[in-house]
Amino acid sequence: MKFPEKLRQKLTNRELSNSLRSLNTSLNGIDFYSNDYLGFAKSTVIFNETHQYLIDSQLKINGATGSRLISGNHKLYEETELLIANFHNTEKALIFNSGYDANLGFFSSVPQRGDIIIYDELCHASIRDGIQLSNAKSYKFKHNDTVHLEKVIKNHIEQISISNSEIYLVTESVFSMDGGSPDLEKIISIAKKYKVRIIIDEAHSLGVFGNKGCGLSQLLNIENDIFARIVTFGKGLGCHGAAILGSKKLYQYLMNFSRSFIYTTGLSPHSIATIQVAYKHLSNDILHTLHKNIDHFLTEIKRLNIDHLFIKSKSTIHCCIISGNEKTIQIAKQLQEKGFNIKPILSPTVAKGKERLRFCLHSYNSTKEITAVLEQLATFV
Ligand SMILES: Cc1ncc(COP(=O)(O)O)c(C=O)c1O
Known part of the structure; x- marks a missing residue:
């Protein structure tokens, strides 16, 4: 049976506006895209303690x-x-x-x-x-x-x-x-x-x-x-x-x-x-490391004179407005090719004209990695 025409049209429209969603497996580069702010998803200590707890x-x-x-x-x-x-x-x-x-x-x-x-x-x-x-x-x-x-x-x-x-x-x-x-x-x-x-x-x-x-x-x-x-x-x-x-x-x-x-x-x-x-x-020590990285990110966008492109934030999420699905995808791809996992956030997820690169910061990012990704970004914007 043929796929319903109205639905097919909606998919085509997404394709035409460069906003068709698809699934990818995780990228191997440096993580600036996951919500795993404290690295707990990857923690073998938490994994093992959980396992032991269930057994006990x-x-x-x-x-x-x-x-x-x-x-x-x-x-x-x-x-x-x-x-x-x-x-x-x-x-x-x-x-x-x-x-x-x-x-x-x-x-x-x-x-x-x-x-x-x-x-x-x-x-x-x-x-x-x-x-x-x-x-x-x-x-x-x-x-x-x-x-x-x-x-x-x-x-x-x-x-x-x-x-x-x-x-x-x-x-x-x-x-x-x-x-x-x-x-x-x-x-x-x-x-x-x-x-x-x-x-x-x-x-x-x-x-x-x-x-x-x-x-x-x-x-x-x-x-x-x-x-x-x-x-x-x-x-x-x-x-x-x-x-x-x-x-x-x-x-x-x-x-x-x-x-x-x-x-x-x-x-x-x-x-x-x-x-x-x-x-x-959860501990104040790990939060301290996370906030050191957030502060470093904010210092670096200022030093590189790209802070005006970012939405004001003191959290782990920092968004650089690029504008346009095509351009945002292209810069994200260039950063991914350099080994940085960054996701473009496109319309209709965000308003048209406000398409952006979303940087998620983590306790396990090094300050060197943060400087490196922002120096790359500054050459593209
Ligand atoms: C603000 C906000 N609320 C709720 C949710 C949904 O949470 P969950 O991923 O646990 O379904 C999300 C996740 O994207 C979110 O960003």
């Missing part, structure tokens, strides 16, 4: 065997959720199979018909997909623009107070495609003024900011003013899964109503043990 706990099973609400809630789950809740200074942590599932599950179930969701226009696809599944109305505000945010809230506050509904506000502590952070303290003060509930996605902040990498909200000491935080384990922790942090009631609510939590097989004991061991390996 007599959990020699390969899968969870069912939804957590049926047969899949093995004992490591509760132990690990307690550790996560304590580490993040919150009442409860509920583990989801991925950050995508956590955002989808939260936004599709928590905001109700008549409620309003206000979100940063650059929020991650998983947040926007969750919002689409919700019965609440949603409005975006300009990226990291707290003046516009307040305007959007004011436009809807009257309607909300009459119907006794809620406003939910969602942003990220580090934006995945540009590395920048919002003024979270200002956002908290606006939220308090209008009695808005805040949700913060800390995917790229865990393992990067705060004591032992606990995240930007805890670094700023604002975690108690936040309704829910989403932490994900596929980035700084180098493994897989995510958790929603919040109150006991939120934990109970999500377990009862969040469909991406209920209708899926739980994570295997191995996955949960890896999360637990990874948390125990």
Whole structure:
């Protein structure tokens, strides 16, 4: 049978705009593209400790065997959720199979018909997909623009107070495609003024900011003013899964109503043990090495006079705006040929004209490697 014409056309359009996605196996060069900020994904120490932990706990099973609400809630789950809740200074942590599932599950179930969701226009696809599944109305505000945010809230506050509904506000502590952070303290003060509930996605902040990498909200000491935080384990922790942090009631609510939590097989004991061991390996020493590299990167882009091309960031993600899919692909390819793994970020993933090279920094990059890749880049831009 012929492949549907409309779908074929969509693929052709992608091809014509140089934005057709395809899968490649990992490159062999120097890693400036993975989210493994602390090298935990490659850590044989974590691998071996996890293995030993499973043996010691007599959990020699390969899968969870069912939804957590049926047969899949093995004992490591509760132990690990307690550790996560304590580490993040919150009442409860509920583990989801991925950050995508956590955002989808939260936004599709928590905001109700008549409620309003206000979100940063650059929020991650998983947040926007969750919002689409919700019965609440949603409005975006300009990226990291707290003046516009307040305007959007004011436009809807009257309607909300009459119907006794809620406003939910969602942003990220580090934006995945540009590395920048919002003024979270200002956002908290606006939220308090209008009695808005805040949700913060800390995917790229865990393992990067705060004591032992606990995240930007805890670094700023604002975690108690936040309704829910989403932490994900596929980035700084180098493994897989995510958790929603919040109150006991939120934990109970999500377990009862969040469909991406209920209708899926739980994570295997191995996955949960890896999360637990990874948390125990977070240390200020490794964060210090990571931040030395971030500082070196910032010094070097200034020295090479290319800092104006980069989006402002103090995180592990640094984006150089190139503009145009073709040109961005071409420079990425040239850098890859020199042995540096850099991924071009193209439209439609980012806005047209804002196509970019995304540099991810790690504790295991050397300052020499950072200087070398930036010196190369400076010859191409
Ligand atoms: C901000 C943000 N939230 C959520 C996710 C999804 O997390 P996961 O990869 O665990 O599904 C990502 C990953 O790309 C992300 O960047």
